[in-house]
Amino acid sequence: MIKLYQFAPCWNLPNASPFCMKLETYLRMTKLPFETVSVMDLRKAPKGKLPYIDDNNYRIGDSSLIIHYLKQKHGDPLDANLTDTQKSQAVAIQRLLEEHLYWVVVYSRWADANNWPVTKKTFFGHLPSLIYFILPGIIRKKILRDLRCHGLGRHTREEIYQLGLDDLKALSTILNDQSFMLGSEPTSIDAAAYAFLANILTTPESSPLQDFAKSQPNFIAYCQRMKERFY
Numbered sequence: 001m002i003k004l005y006q007f008a009p010c011w012n013l014p015n016a017s018p019f020c021m022k023l024e025t026y027l028r029m030t031k032l033p034f035e036t037v038s039v040m041d042l043r044k045a046p047k048g049k050l051p052y053i054d055d056n057n058y059r060i061g062d063s064s065l066i067i068h069y070l071k072q073k074h075g076d077p078l079d080a081n082l083t084d085t086q087k088s089q090a091v092a093i094q095r096l097l098e099e100h101l102y103w104v105v106v107y108s109r110w111a112d113a114n115n116w117p118v119t120k121k122t123f124f125g126h127l128p129s130l131i132y133f134i135l136p137g138i139i140r141k142k143i144l145r146d147l148r149c150h151g152l153g154r155h156t157r158e159e160i161y162q163l164g165l166d167d168l169k170a171l172s173t174i175l176n177d178q179s180f181m182l183g184s185e186p187t188s189i190d191a192a193a194y195a196f197l198a199n200i201l202t203t204p205e206s207s208p209l210q211d212f213a214k215s216q217p218n219f220i221a222y223c224q225r226m227k228e229r230f231y
């Protein structure tokens, strides 16, 4: 049995981490048996980040590397029939989501002063008061440093959200009126797309990203479709 180590669910979402939710969605889509283990401490994670899995004492981190591993071990029922063009589109969509839009989401949760109080309470509210007083500030400082290293954190609030909106507009155009990102059948890129869109639409934290996502009927129908089919 695969053990999926991830953050505990919150906000009525399978996971507030899009990467954890992506992997859980992939496991559900492929019907591979797994159990989830909720963790907050990242020190045992092979890459120092969540999610990671333990498959019969073989531990592996990074949602994409895990999916590569699972495809090699169990076959590739979701993507086996994709054309080379569709496979390339999936790589491009994945990079848009995970290497760019992700950081705009990080900004909206951890840097945007409007949302920080909710982020702090959601992720740290269960801690004893002394730790609650100290830890969130330390982690926030590290994440703001990460944002700056990525490059996005060097821009103004307006510039950051503008860049994120460009991502969402591209994604909405790609999805168009299809049922899934690459056509009428779900493929593994839908695990990532659903995880990111649900995390933008469902969070109690408002942002220009959420306003735009809510204005796109295809995003709303898509998330509903994925939820009904796999959860």
Ligand SMILES: N[C@@H](CCC(=O)N[C@@H](CS)C(=O)NCC(=O)O)C(=O)O
Pocket (backbone or CB within 6 Å): 017, 018, 019, 020, 042, 048, 049, 050, 051, 061, 062, 063, 064
């Ligand atoms: N490329 C990784 C990214 C995972 C990731 O960034 N996870 C975040 C949560 S959404 C994390 O654990 N961050 C902790 C940190 O950066 O210290 C994947 O696909 O799994």
